[in-house]
Amino acid sequence: MDTMSWFSEKGVELKIEKDGRVFPVSNSSSSIIDCLISEAKNRGVSLQTGKVVTNVSCISGGKFSVKLEKRSIDYVEYLEADYLLIASGSSQQGYNLATQLGHSIIEPVPSLFTFKIDDLRLTELSGVTFPKVEAKLIFEALRTNVPQLTQVGSMLVTHWGLSGPVILRLSAWGARYLAKSDYKVLCRSFIGRFCS
Structure with a gap:
């Protein structure tokens, strides 16, 4: 049984956003938390805090x-x-x-973060959301094309750089590449085929 079916059977209906993110139809994360706690109690799981x-x-x-x-x-x-x-x-x-317990740990790297970009042109656009852009990470040392390093979705310009779903997905898929490059990547225009 997959995760979505499991939650549905427990009374928590889920929806898939256009960009692939999954949320409860209620738009409340407490729906998920309440469901998990209820199921744990039903199965006799002892939940302890403060320890x-x-x-x-x-x-x-x-x-x-x-x-x-x-x-x-x-x-x-x-x-x-x-x-x-x-x-x-x-x-x-x-x-x-x-x-x-004998497990080996792969060195963790940061993921799901916004991009800090020192560029006055972005500062002037702070607060502007672009509903659909194509953003791509380009690494000089990476000679092969990694499809996940190109993402399409909404992007928010902040006073420190870029954020939004498209940027968070890039930071997740590109986490190891970004760490290896010391978080230095080439930047190109995000204005492209989606502009009218």
């Missing part, structure tokens, strides 16, 4: 031992879990826990 996972290990029977601590008081608790999902975002602690 930090400081150690994990594999134990007999394919289970996991999880060490929890509270930073504010002298408190340590051990849990036994059948399944373990480490979802810590970019926290170094999450990488350390995964490494404890």
